[in-house]
Amino acid sequence: MKQTPQLIHRYLRSSKRFPHVWCPGCGIGILLGALVRAIDEGGYSKDDIMLVSGIGCSGRLPVYLDFNTLHTTHGRALTFATGIKLAKPHLKVIVVMGDGDASSIGGNHLIHSARRNIDITTIIVNNQIYGMTGGQASPTTPFGLATASSPYGHLEHPFDISKLVEAAGAVFVARSTVYHTKALDRVIGQALKKKGFSVVEVMAPCVTHFGKMTGMGSPVDMMRWQKDNAVPFEKAREMSAEELQNKIVTGVLVDIGKPTFHEEHARIWREVK
Amino acid sequence: MDDHGSTGILLWTREAHGATILPGGSDRNCQMNRVEIFKGWCKKCGICVAFCPRGVLTTGDDGFPKVSNPDACTGCRWCELRCPDFAIVVQKDEHTDNA
Amino acid sequence: MSTQTTPERVLLQGSEACVRGALAAGCRFYAGYPITPATEIMELMSRMLPQAGGVFIQMEDEIAGIGATIGGSLGGLKAMTATSGPGFSLMQEHISFAAMAEVPCVIVNVMRGGPSTGLPTRPMQGDVMQARWGAHGDHPILVVAPSSAYEFFDLTVKAFNLAERYRSPVIVLADEIVAHTRESVVLPPLAEIEIEDRVKPTVPPEWYSPYRDPGTGIPPMAAFGEGYRFHVTGLMHDINGFPTQRQDETQELMMRLFNKISKDFHLLQWYDSYYDEGAEITVIAYGSVARSALRAVKMARDKGLPVGLLKLKMLWPFMRRTVMQYLESSRKVIVAEMNMGQLSREVKRVNQGKCEVLTLNKIDGQMITPSEILAKVEEALA
Ligand SMILES: Cc1ncc(C[n+]2csc(CCOP(=O)(O)OP(=O)(O)O)c2C)c(N)n1
Ligand code: SF4
Ligand code: SF4
Ligand code: SF4
Ligand SMILES: [Mg+2]
Numbered sequence: 001m002k003q004t005p006q007l008i009h010r011y012l013r014s015s016k017r018f019p020h021v022w023c024p025g026c027g028i029g030i031l032l033g034a035l036v037r038a039i040d041e042g043g044y045s046k047d048d049i050m051l052v053s054g055i056g057c058s059g060r061l062p063v064y065l066d067f068n069t070l071h072t073t074h075g076r077a078l079t080f081a082t083g084i085k086l087a088k089p090h091l092k093v094i095v096v097m098g099d100g101d102a103s104s105i106g107g108n109h110l111i112h113s114a115r116r117n118i119d120i121t122t123i124i125v126n127n128q129i130y131g132m133t134g135g136q137a138s139p140t141t142p143f144g145l146a147t148a149s150s151p152y153g154h155l156e157h158p159f160d161i162s163k164l165v166e167a168a169g170a171v172f173v174a175r176s177t178v179y180h181t182k183a184l185d186r187v188i189g190q191a192l193k194k195k196g197f198s199v200v201e202v203m204a205p206c207v208t209h210f211g212k213m214t215g216m217g218s219p220v221d222m223m224r225w226q227k228d229n230a231v232p233f234e235k236a237r238e239m240s241a242e243e244l245q246n247k248i249v250t251g252v253l254v255d256i257g258k259p260t261f262h263e264e265h266a267r268i269w270r271e272v273k
Numbered sequence: 274m275d276d277h278g279s280t281g282i283l284l285w286t287r288e289a290h291g292a293t294i295l296p297g298g299s300d301r302n303c304q305m306n307r308v309e310i311f312k313g314w315c316k317k318c319g320i321c322v323a324f325c326p327r328g329v330l331t332t333g334d335d336g337f338p339k340v341s342n343p344d345a346c347t348g349c350r351w352c353e354l355r356c357p358d359f360a361i362v363v364q365k366d367e368h369t370d371n372a
Numbered sequence: 373m374s375t376q377t378t379p380e381r382v383l384l385q386g387s388e389a390c391v392r393g394a395l396a397a398g399c400r401f402y403a404g405y406p407i408t409p410a411t412e413i414m415e416l417m418s419r420m421l422p423q424a425g426g427v428f429i430q431m432e433d434e435i436a437g438i439g440a441t442i443g444g445s446l447g448g449l450k451a452m453t454a455t456s457g458p459g460f461s462l463m464q465e466h467i468s469f470a471a472m473a474e475v476p477c478v479i480v481n482v483m484r485g486g487p488s489t490g491l492p493t494r495p496m497q498g499d500v501m502q503a504r505w506g507a508h509g510d511h512p513i514l515v516v517a518p519s520s521a522y523e524f525f526d527l528t529v530k531a532f533n534l535a536e537r538y539r540s541p542v543i544v545l546a547d548e549i550v551a552h553t554r555e556s557v558v559l560p561p562l563a564e565i566e567i568e569d570r571v572k573p574t575v576p577p578e579w580y581s582p583y584r585d586p587g588t589g590i591p592p593m594a595a596f597g598e599g600y601r602f603h604v605t606g607l608m609h610d611i612n613g614f615p616t617q618r619q620d621e622t623q624e625l626m627m628r629l630f631n632k633i634s635k636d637f638h639l640l641q642w643y644d645s646y647y648d649e650g651a652e653i654t655v656i657a658y659g660s661v662a663r664s665a666l667r668a669v670k671m672a673r674d675k676g677l678p679v680g681l682l683k684l685k686m687l688w689p690f691m692r693r694t695v696m697q698y699l700e701s702s703r704k705v706i707v708a709e710m711n712m713g714q715l716s717r718e719v720k721r722v723n724q725g726k727c728e729v730l731t732l733n734k735i736d737g738q739m740i741t742p743s744e745i746l747a748k749v750e751e752a753l754a
Contacts, residue, residue, distance in 0.1 A: 025318030029357025071605035079436040083443020088597035112432040181354040220323040
């Protein structure tokens with residue numbers, strides 16, 4: 001394994017100022033490192049990486065990296081990414097979205113991208129809250145949690161994003177946490193290699209809002225919570241629903257194959273010419 | 274900028290923090306595995322200190338992590354991997370493997 | 373795709389003419405969602421684009437349709453989408469993005485009747501102001517309005533040229549009658565069609581600043597994936613595309629966005645005029661109404677009445693110079709449109725009391741007939 005700070009300097013934009021914008025201990029920074037290591041490990045050329053994000057704290061990730069980078073609108077990153085992938089099929093297109101970005105305002109694009117099997121790797125930064133707008137409930141906020149927009153406790157039940165994209169047809173689905181950094185590097189690497197719509201759901205603490213609302217006072221508490229509550233997928237299969245309450249099921253949930261949209265489109269080109 | 278109502282993110286805008294293009298303030302050690310901390314980028318989150326499996330790191334009076342127990346370092350690099358700010362680097366001595 | 377070298381006479385529906393125009397202009401990317409009365413455009417694209425080596429994709433909604441269109445354009449292809457009112461409303465956020473990030477793209481809006489679902493198979497011209505002001509934030513926009521199948525062809529070609537020249541979203545505002553009417557059209561030989569492509573950077577990638585003004589107000593545009601690694605965002609950005617809040621940089625960007633188009637206002641006066649010699653009354657119309665108006669003006673001239681027609685082919689930016697000339701030369705103008713008076717507001721705004729501005733409005737989903745316009749003309753002359 002190459003050393004992060006040295007390796008990362010080869011990928012950070014020298015024209016951007018550091019430290020980056022995220023709060024102390026925010027999981028998005030750890031993910032940034034993991035993504036760079038996975039890309040480096042995969043041996044991709046910088047010119048061939050297309051990094052697209054939506055709006056939210058995670059939306060600020062691409063600007064730091066010396067790739068082709070695009071910061072789109074809230075929830076719609078996958079739509080722009082779809083256009084780019086079809087116009088430039090040689091690009092390795094990676095989309096980074098927040099949990100609200102991906103599963104609330106962008107939920108429709110998420111399931112349809114999975115169904116369509118467009119060749120894009122999607123990384124969903126799940127911090128179970130709307131970070132950027134100040135800690136309102138998101139579609140992954142736990143039932144009952146008091147947030148900035150649910151002061152009497154959240155009345156709704158959370159999505160399981162990984163299961164959602166599995167049902168929608170994603171060919172690769174994995175969940176990891178930023179605490180389990182080596183596993184995170186590994187699943188991102190696998191997702192990048194996968195042809196078709198691959199999803200990595202990354203549990204990444206929002207210290208400032210989710211931390212405050214759950215009473216986990218510090219980044220360390222939140223990382224410890226990830227450490228203590230992560231359950232590998234294989235083990236989770238033998239656990240009851242009660243036992244799995246508030247656990248994070250990690251590992252590779254789906255790894256299948258089917259034709260991708262742009263390959264099928266290319267076939268049509270050959271046939272109608 | 275978009276919706277920077279979030280107090281957290283504001284803390285770390287370039288205006289608030291000043292610009293540091295390159296890491297500075299390294300804290301070098303001379304043992305086998307060298308652990309360096311770049312204070313210019315470190316946000317004192319404490320993650321490296323809390324999860325070092327060997328208790329190599331402690332929090333100094335200034336709030337920054339400090340290499341207090343260098344000999345115990347195995348060069349496992351967990352501190353480096355989990356640092357959200359790329360502010361800590363482990364120079365592993367390839368000749369010894371005390372992991 | 374036709375590769376004809378001589379003018380070709382064909383019977384075409386407006387929608388078909390639009391698709392032919394797009395392909396002739398070099399459109400190689402279409403993403404959209406079905407909606408009456410614009411569905412024909414999408415269906416034809418699904419058939420013809422792959423034959424031309426282009427990309428067609430049906431998206432999950434119109435937001436996705438224009439999102440993918442912008443992506444296709446950022447990937448280097450000339451790209452378009454088409455829709456009608458409800459879908460056009462959904463697209464507004466991304467039109468704003470395209471204006472801010474300066475991504476060329478063409479959006480066809482075939483106007484239907486009424487607010488909401490309204491009258492899907494009937495014409496109105498209710499989206500004139502929305503086309504100008506519908507997307508949030510202050511930014512310029514270019515809107516053309518065809519009145520016939522031929523113009524749908526021609527203005528679609530020109531919309532692509534404008535989009536590529538100004539790095540801007542361009543809206544082709546058609547109405548249901550224009551899109552669905554089948555008529556004989558003479559298409560020019562392909563070689564005679566003027567086509568503009570976006571200016572690409574010639575500097576080495578390390579010197580490229582994606583939003584640096586080269587002096588024309590329009591920065592050269594690299595495509596993603598061709599060796600220029602750069603950043604694009606909908607946030608206010610500096611010349612390198614990176615977010616900024618610095619007043620000197622935000623001011624410069626905003627002024628450049630406006631000036632790149634306003635410096636060329638004199639080139640953007642697209643209209644046809646008929647019978648304007650000695651016209652005491654000028655009818656101003658656009659879209660399918662201009663056809664009824666032309667008929668009405670001919671009927672009036674047959675009766676010896678001094679009436680002319682000004683047909684507007686570009687709605688936004690509003691052709692102040694041209695319209696002023698007619699306001700100065702006429703005693704009265706009649707603005708006929710299938711809404712409660714959207715473009716007539718602009719005419720009144722530039723009029724400054726020079727001339728009497730009358731309006732003829734209809735919003736029941738039926739076209740404005742020549743005799744209705746003639747009656748209005750006679751009333752004005754009485
Ligand atoms: C159309 C639109 N609606 C709302 C917003 C405001 N907004 C910005 S970020 C955000 C939520 C971000 O939450 P999430 O996607 O979970 O990302 P995080 O900040 O937690 O990484 C919202 C609601 C917006 N920018 N655009
Ligand atoms: S608000 Fe939350 S998600 Fe956003 S940077 Fe801060 S800790 Fe991270
Ligand atoms: S390399 Fe491992 S042992 Fe050494 S300081 Fe870092 S975490 Fe501790
Ligand atoms: S993990 Fe990084 S940012 Fe946090 S205290 Fe350690 S060196 Fe500083
Ligand atoms: Mg979130």
